[in-house]
Amino acid sequence: MKLLRGVYEGPESHGILRVAVSIRGLHTVLRALPGETYFPTLYGIRERTGEMVPVTLSPLRARPEDSMAPGNLTRDLSGVVRRHPKTETVILARSEAALLAGETIPLTSLPEIEGTGRAPKLVTFSWEGLGIRETEAAELVLEDLIRAHLQDRPERSPYPTVNLFGPPIFGPGAAAEYAEAERLLDLIGVEVNARVPLRADVGDLARLPRAWANVLLYREVGESATLYLQDELGMPRVTTPMIGAAGTGAALRAVGELCQLDPKSVQRAIWAELARTAKLPWYARLEPPETFRGRRAAIFGDFTYPLGLGYALAREVGLEVASCGTYLTHLERDFLFHAHTFTEGAFVEDDPEEVAARIEAAEPDLIVGTQLEEGVADSLGVPFLPLCPPVAGRPFVERPLIGYAGSSVLADALDGALRGTRTEAAGEAGMQWTDGALQEVAEVPPFMRGRARRLAEERARQQGSGEVTREIFLESRS
Amino acid sequence: MTILNESGIPDVLPPLHAVNGLAERLPGVLVVVAGTQAEAHLVQSLPAVPSPNLPPSPRNPRVIFAVLDPYDPPQQGLLASRIVETAAGLRGTELVLVVAGRTAESLGVDAAFEARLVARKLDLPAEVVNPDAPYEVPGTLSTDLEDRVLAALVDLCPKRRTSDLVDTASPAKRGGLFGSLLGGGRDASDSSQFRPVVVLGGAFSPEAVRELTAELSRAGVEVAGAVPGPGIGDLPPLGEGTVVAVMDPNLTTAVTVAEKRGATVVRTLMPVGVDGTARFVQDVAEEAGSRTSEVVRARSAWEDLGALRNRIRGKRIFFAGDTGLEIPLARFLADAGAVVLEVGAPRLDRRFLAAELQALGPDVDVVVSPDYRGQMKRIDEARPDLVISSPGLHLPLVARGHLCRSPRDFLRAGPYGYEGARRILELLAHTLERAETLDSVNL
Numbered sequence: 001m002k003l004l005r006g007v008y009e010g011p012e013s014h015g016i017l018r019v020a021v022s023i024r025g026l027h028t029v030l031r032a033l034p035g036e037t038y039f040p041t042l043y044g045i046r047e048r049t050g051e052m053v054p055v056t057l058s059p060l061r062a063r064p065e066d067s068m069a070p071g072n073l074t075r076d077l078s079g080v081v082r083r084h085p086k087t088e089t090v091i092l093a094r095s096e097a098a099l100l101a102g103e104t105i106p107l108t109s110l111p112e113i114e115g116t117g118r119a120p121k122l123v124t125f126s127w128e129g130l131g132i133r134e135t136e137a138a139e140l141v142l143e144d145l146i147r148a149h150l151q152d153r154p155e156r157s158p159y160p161t162v163n164l165f166g167p168p169i170f171g172p173g174a175a176a177e178y179a180e181a182e183r184l185l186d187l188i189g190v191e192v193n194a195r196v197p198l199r200a201d202v203g204d205l206a207r208l209p210r211a212w213a214n215v216l217l218y219r220e221v222g223e224s225a226t227l228y229l230q231d232e233l234g235m236p237r238v239t240t241p242m243i244g245a246a247g248t249g250a251a252l253r254a255v256g257e258l259c260q261l262d263p264k265s266v267q268r269a270i271w272a273e274l275a276r277t278a279k280l281p282w283y284a285r286l287e288p289p290e291t292f293r294g295r296r297a298a299i300f301g302d303f304t305y306p307l308g309l310g311y312a313l314a315r316e317v318g319l320e321v322a323s324c325g326t327y328l329t330h331l332e333r334d335f336l337f338h339a340h341t342f343t344e345g346a347f348v349e350d351d352p353e354e355v356a357a358r359i360e361a362a363e364p365d366l367i368v369g370t371q372l373e374e375g376v377a378d379s380l381g382v383p384f385l386p387l388c389p390p391v392a393g394r395p396f397v398e399r400p401l402i403g404y405a406g407s408s409v410l411a412d413a414l415d416g417a418l419r420g421t422r423t424e425a426a427g428e429a430g431m432q433w434t435d436g437a438l439q440e441v442a443e444v445p446p447f448m449r450g451r452a453r454r455l456a457e458e459r460a461r462q463q464g465s466g467e468v469t470r471e472i473f474l475e476s477r478s
Numbered sequence: 479m480t481i482l483n484e485s486g487i488p489d490v491l492p493p494l495h496a497v498n499g500l501a502e503r504l505p506g507v508l509v510v511v512a513g514t515q516a517e518a519h520l521v522q523s524l525p526a527v528p529s530p531n532l533p534p535s536p537r538n539p540r541v542i543f544a545v546l547d548p549y550d551p552p553q554q555g556l557l558a559s560r561i562v563e564t565a566a567g568l569r570g571t572e573l574v575l576v577v578a579g580r581t582a583e584s585l586g587v588d589a590a591f592e593a594r595l596v597a598r599k600l601d602l603p604a605e606v607v608n609p610d611a612p613y614e615v616p617g618t619l620s621t622d623l624e625d626r627v628l629a630a631l632v633d634l635c636p637k638r639r640t641s642d643l644v645d646t647a648s649p650a651k652r653g654g655l656f657g658s659l660l661g662g663g664r665d666a667s668d669s670s671q672f673r674p675v676v677v678l679g680g681a682f683s684p685e686a687v688r689e690l691t692a693e694l695s696r697a698g699v700e701v702a703g704a705v706p707g708p709g710i711g712d713l714p715p716l717g718e719g720t721v722v723a724v725m726d727p728n729l730t731t732a733v734t735v736a737e738k739r740g741a742t743v744v745r746t747l748m749p750v751g752v753d754g755t756a757r758f759v760q761d762v763a764e765e766a767g768s769r770t771s772e773v774v775r776a777r778s779a780w781e782d783l784g785a786l787r788n789r790i791r792g793k794r795i796f797f798a799g800d801t802g803l804e805i806p807l808a809r810f811l812a813d814a815g816a817v818v819l820e821v822g823a824p825r826l827d828r829r830f831l832a833a834e835l836q837a838l839g840p841d842v843d844v845v846v847s848p849d850y851r852g853q854m855k856r857i858d859e860a861r862p863d864l865v866i867s868s869p870g871l872h873l874p875l876v877a878r879g880h881l882c883r884s885p886r887d888f889l890r891a892g893p894y895g896y897e898g899a900r901r902i903l904e905l906l907a908h909t910l911e912r913a914e915t916l917d918s919v920n921l
Contacts (some may be wrong), residue, residue, distance in 0.1 A: 001544060001545065001546050001547055001550075001551075001552040001556060001557065001560070002544075002545050002547075003510075003542055003543070003544050003545075003560045003561075003564060004518060004542065004543045004544075004545055005537065005539070005541075005542055005543070006518070006522055006537055006543070007515060007518045007519050007522060007543065007545065009515065009519070010515065010516070010519035010523070011514060011515040011516035011519060013516070014516075014519060033579075033580060033610055034617075034618045035492045035493050035494065035579075035609060035610060035618055035622070036492060036516070036520070037487070037489065037490060037491075037492055037618075037870070038491070038492045038495075038520055038523070038524060039870075040489065040869075040870030040871075041491055041524065041869040041870045042523055042524065043870075044869070044870065044872060044873040044874075045524075045525070048873065049873065049877070050873050050874050050875075050876060050877015050878065051873075051874065051877070052854075052874045053870075056487070057487050059487065061616075062612065067485065068485055069485040069486075069616070069847065070485070070486070070487050083851065095516055096514040096515065096516045096548070096581060097514075097516070097579075097580055097581050097584075100548065100580075100581055100584045100585065101584070130514070130548035130549065131548065131549060133515060134519075372537070375537060443566065443567040444567060445539060445567060448539060474569075477569060
């Protein structure tokens with residue numbers, strides 16, 4: 001048991017829903033408590049589109065046989081088939097409460113749709129379990145869905161094509177990420193065969209083997225699906241995160257190689273982009289070196305973004321990456337392996353308060369993180385860039401963070417965050433703290449500590465006291 | 479009026495969403511949500527007031543999640559000791575609420591025991607709130623957690639002892655004796671029959687609760703306080719001899735607890751709309767021992783609303799159903815001249831709402847446990863002027879060109895009392911006006 005102030009990831013059913021709702025032509029039946037009807041609302045808040053989500057709740061009730069109201073899983077599944085005759089595949093997801101109830105899945109196939117003689121496919125997941133979290137579940141679902149829909153191997157396309165494995169819904173700027181990758185691939189003469197999972201349809205899943213290679217934009221979700229395609233069909237994959245100008249260039253060159261393109265023409269396309277859209281290298285050259293010298297960044301997030309951003313900030317921009325962490329505990333080894341190439345402070349942690357303590361200990365001048373790190377940045381009084389999922393804001397204009405356009409977005413963000421924040425703290429240092437006051441500070445949750453400290457020092461100054469005593473600290477908090 | 483049970487899956491907001499809002503509303507409360515990743519994620523991702531345009535509410539340091547490991551359930555007492563440690567780091571904690579539902583239970587957490595332990599160690603009240611406990615009438619309302627937290631608060635109110643009752647009664651008697659001699663005894667003897675009133679509900683519109691309290695005092699009623707009040711320490715005494723005036727139609731658990739303590743719960747209309755408020759004030763006053771007539775006041779309130787009523791007269795309104803407040807709102811709007819097409823009720827406790835249902839006009843249909851797909855179809859067919867939507871249908875309905883407001887918008891505006899009636903109509907009138915303005919833009 002852990003006492004947490006927040007969570008970075010949802011439960012396994014949430015991961016299933018995110019991938020399933022990303023793909024068209026699927027309908028998900030969520031077996032859960034009657035109070036777990038959150039998904040349509042959350043979808044509305046996050047995506048702000050007018051679409052109805054293809055998710056139906058099958059509530060766990062005490063005695064579902066007593067009435068015709070929903071609650072009987074068999075009946076609810078056939079109800080979905082009846083009500084949504086265009087559905088090609090029905091997915092059964094179970095919430096943690098349903099898993100704890102220990103129900104078995106009553107069906108292995110679905111009834112036929114009236115008048116067509118066609119029965120939708122039922123996909124259930126044998127790996128569903130309580131220890132699995134959102135991201136890992138999303139990864140496994142994508143693989144299972146591809147397995148379920150892959151039929152005879154279609155012909156490889158006559159011209160070079162690739163599949164994009166990107167983020168599912170709720171990913172920040174997800175659609176823009178795919179669009180930027182597609183634009184860049186088009187520039188080097190590679191067509192996109194399918195984008196998975198966002199807005200793919202069931203047909204796209206079957207068509208995946210037409211492509212020459214798989215490009216992973218978001219490794220968290222695409223990893224095991226692309227590994228499966230590699231093992232089963234020998235499809236090569238590109239895993240370099242397309243973040244920053246260097247990462248994007250490396251990924252494009254790798255694609256070019258796999259698609260047997262002329263390396264010179266690929267390089268020409270990359271140079272043209274570096275001259276036109278990619279502003280991160282330009283920003284790094286324009287800014288005086290003092291802007292970056294000795295300045296420390298702390299990065300925290302999932303997998304692709306912190307690694308890609310960490311690499312870009314450390315190598316392309318020249319900030320010192322003091323710490324870089326992930327909340328994806330199941331990717332611990334991989335993450336540490338990659339993160340150690342640019343930082344000494346790599347860590348894996350899923351308790352926001354521990355993360356706050358780690359970031360605070362790194363004494364950063366810039367924090368790049370998820371929505372939960374905003375409070376830490378606020379309490380330390382350093383600039384904050386919410387670039388890693390989960391993020392709170394849903395802008396109407398989505399901006400990519402990957403590719404060359406993404407590198408410019410990053411340059412803009414850094415420019416805004418690092419400008420003119422150099423001198424604070426220097427003049428205010430030197431306030432003494434008594435032991436009693438320090439003990440009190442230790443009681444405050446880490447993500448609020450910096451703010452509490454600032455308030456107490458302000459209070460001490462108001463009172464004309466040279467040091468912060470326990471009394472002053474307590475007064476400032478009440 | 480017809481009542482139809484559709485046996486569907488109603489679209490309501492998960493009751494757990496209220497955790498953030500309640501923690502903000504009740505300063506001094508530490509809310510511990512015990513469960514799995516799912517509960518923590520749900521509470522964190524749904525803002526206190528869901529609206530497509532609001533960012534999630536900032537994290538509240540008074541909400542913490544006890545995420546249980548399903549493969550290693552905690553030993554007895556571990557949860558309690560961790561809560562105690564956390565509470566020590568937070569100043570000014572007055573109450574610990576342990577929200578523990580079905581998952582915590584199936585992982586073997588005895589929440590009641592842990593709460594007792596917390597209470598003993600911290601010397602503070604600690605209460606268990608179970609969001610998944612079934613209601614007598616099947617169905618879920620988005621306000622269920624609020625109901626249960628209020629029930630816990632009612633339980634925390636100091637009890638009125640029978641001896642107190644005697645104490646308050648006896649000086650009055652003496653007063654009667656001297657009073658007849660001194661000539662000033664009338665007031666004193668009158669107040670002896672008065673019973674204190676506690677207002678229950680309106681958790682998210684404290685301003686409106688104050689207005690309503692003022693309204694009751696004007697009618698000569700002594701209002702002892704409100705649940706929830708300004709703080710945990712300020713809870714009014716509630717027990718035998720107390721009259722409880724209920725403001726929300728969905729507080730069945732809280733009312734049951736109040737009745738168990740011997741308080742008299744006034745079964746009347748909710749104080750929503752002009753007639754509702756008038757009946758409410760009159761009935762509460764009568765129960766409290768003061769006779770008053772609200773007829774004049776109601777008539778003048780209706781007259782004051784004349785201009786606003788003209789703006790919504792004949793407008794066709796559809797209630798999708800989410801918070802339970804839809805039935806009183808529909809009653810008022812029908813009285814004010816709007817045409818109510820349908821009222822969705824995810825859960826309908828007919829006994830509890832008997833007065834409301836009787837007062838609902840003859841042309842209003844109530845659909846119990848509505849199916850959201852059926853609702854969508856009926857809305858598309860009827861094309862109402864305004865839909866009071868449910869959370870999941872809001873955006874899809876707006877996308878289909880319907881004008882929508884969330885029932886939460888009314889709660890936030892404070893729909894109670896005579897002033898609340900004005901606020902309801904103003905909200906509707908502004909909504910319709912703005913829609914017209916936007917429609918007239920040549921895009």
